[in-house]
Amino acid sequence: MTDNIYWHESSITKKDRQILHGHKSCILWFTGLSGSGKSTIANVVEQQLHQRGISTYLLDGDNVRHGLNADLGFSPEDRSENIRRIGETAKLFVDSGTVVLATFVSPYRVDRQTVRNLVQPNEFVEIYVQCSSKACESRDPKGLYKKARRKEIKEFTGISAPYEEPEHPEITVDSEHFTVQECAEQILKYLSGENIIGITFS
Template identity: 65%
Template structure:
């Protein structure tokens, strides 16, 4: 831990940035099993929000592991550090006045709670992209479930590593029971009700 560090307050505040952008900022945290549709849903939603003139940014699990988290594996400790870093990065986007969408399996409740604790009340929207493991295995666009079942991928969430379902998410999107457009509309409605749009 670094010592002798003092937080430097900036003149331009989060509220100033939100007013400039014309909307509230926050984190849309998509969590769910691999192949549940988190990234696809987040991507389509971001396009819709962008079309409406909102400042957004999408942080995707695989993309982040190509850069800031490329030094991390998939052990429980590395998964926790992965989510801690993403929580801190997402917090910066909230401070910048943007809506940040994060699409990560984020299998542990404690890690998601840590990410929530980094921002103010009402700025963290946990979206559980609920999808049966059978449907995820059928979709499996990357062939990961097959590899995990063949023992080629150790510590794979849902197969050899646990996924802790959210206890009280702001939204549950049943991605195996409704269309992609219905899922997007469900989230848009929530954002309208909460004054983000």
């Protein structure tokens, strides 16, 4: 980093923006295998939050790779850089007073921890969308597992690349045995119980 770059402090703080929105801001980080239902569940959660007057934005893994991260592949190094950029982007949303929902396979614990470290302890909610690789492959909504089995996709998480399950996620939803709506309700109940979507500020 050059010595000629300086941090500019804004006169409007994160708390000011949160008060304006009427709720706290945080990162809801959905992690899990491809096909586990991360984006589908996050979409329902966002709809419910929006109906409650919560300012939100959803960062989807595929969507981000169409623009911000279009230059990245799927090597371990590129995956880490993908999550680093998303983490920094999500941090900006938190500072803006917005609840950001991030849906990324994010297979490595160290990368998820890196994002957690960017914000305050109560501003990162790791949501593990738990679903066996067998169930994900049987769904295969994008046909990716078939391509991975034919070796048309290299370094595919769950087939030819590892996935490191979260050790202490704030929330674990079992998308293999429960419906999308049931998983979404579990997440909303947690957010309400932790006063993340309330209007009480400390």
